[in-house]
Amino acid sequence: AQRVTQPEKLLSVFKGAPVELKCNYSYSGSPELFWYVQYSRQRLQLLLRHISRESIKGFTADLNKGETSFHLKKPFAQEEDSAMYYCALSVWITGGGNKLTFGTGTQLKVEL
Amino acid sequence: EAGVAQSPRYKIIEKRQSVAFWCNPISGHATLYWYQQILGQGPKLLIQFQNNGVVDDSQLPKDRFSAERLKGVDSTLKIQPAKLEDSAVYLCASSTSPSYEQYFGPGTRLTVT
Numbered sequence: 513a514q515r516v517t518q519p520e521k522l523l524s525v526f527k528g529a530p531v532e533l534k535c536n537y538s539y540s541g542s543p544e545l546f547w548y549v550q551y552s553r554q555r556l557q558l559l560l561r562h563i564s565r566e567s568i569k570g571f572t573a574d575l576n577k578g579e580t581s582f583h584l585k586k587p588f589a590q591e592e593d594s595a596m597y598y599c600a601l602s603v604w605i606t607g608g609g610n611k612l613t614f615g616t617g618t619q620l621k622v623e624l
Numbered sequence: 625e626a627g628v629a630q631s632p633r634y635k636i637i638e639k640r641q642s643v644a645f646w647c648n649p650i651s652g653h654a655t656l657y658w659y660q661q662i663l664g665q666g667p668k669l670l671i672q673f674q675n676n677g678v679v680d681d682s683q684l685p686k687d688r689f690s691a692e693r694l695k696g697v698d699s700t701l702k703i704q705p706a707k708l709e710d711s712a713v714y715l716c717a718s719s720t721s722p723s724y725e726q727y728f729g730p731g732t733r734l735t736v737t
Contacts, residue, residue: 521664555627555729555730556715556717558725558726561725600666602723605679605680609655609672609674609680609721609722610723611680612667612726613669614666614667616664617665617666
């Protein structure tokens with residue numbers, strides 16, 4: 513069965529410092545990975561997906577199939593980056609469609 | 625465009641009582657999802673609809689949970705009877721198709737006492 517692991521419940525960094533939120537997955541098939549973010553009092557929303565290979569709000573994530581990882585990185589943290597971040601794995605399901613499996617999330621706190 | 629709507633936002637019930645949640649997806653979105661998010665955990669998919677048909681309900685506790693999607697638009701999720709461990713936030717999401725971005729509603733926070 514597929515699984516997503518986010519080892520850190522809380523990550524605290526200073527403004528301007530680099531950020532790396534860790535995500536590891538287990539899946540026997542071809543993975544599709546996402547990062548979702550939930551800002552305070554807002555809805556869960558998509559931040560980025562690995563197939564897009566784009567940078568959103570300065571964040572990037574590279575899929576490393578050898579290490580089965582999809583870590584989220586940003587070179588310089590901003591106060592507005594403080595939020596809950598979830599890594600998610602999409603797998604194909606019988607009957608058609610994709611199913612998302614979420615990790616437990618990492619709370620990022622950017623301190624001044 | 626209007627986002628995914630859910631009601632109620634909060635609900636407190638006693639164990640063994642029944643409760644129902646309602647979701648109105650974004651117009652035109654064929655795929656609708658219900659997730660359960662227990663405190664300290666990530667969202668867990670309970671059921672996924674494609675139009676008004678069920679695509680996946682493998683993690684839905686069918687002895688007490690039921691869901692339907694009327695005419696391929698709105699959806700209701702029901703718990704009968706509720707248990708203490710059902711206390712969670714219930715999230716509804718929708719997408720244009722299963723492989724596209726999911727848009728989440730604000731969630732319903734259920735407390736079972």
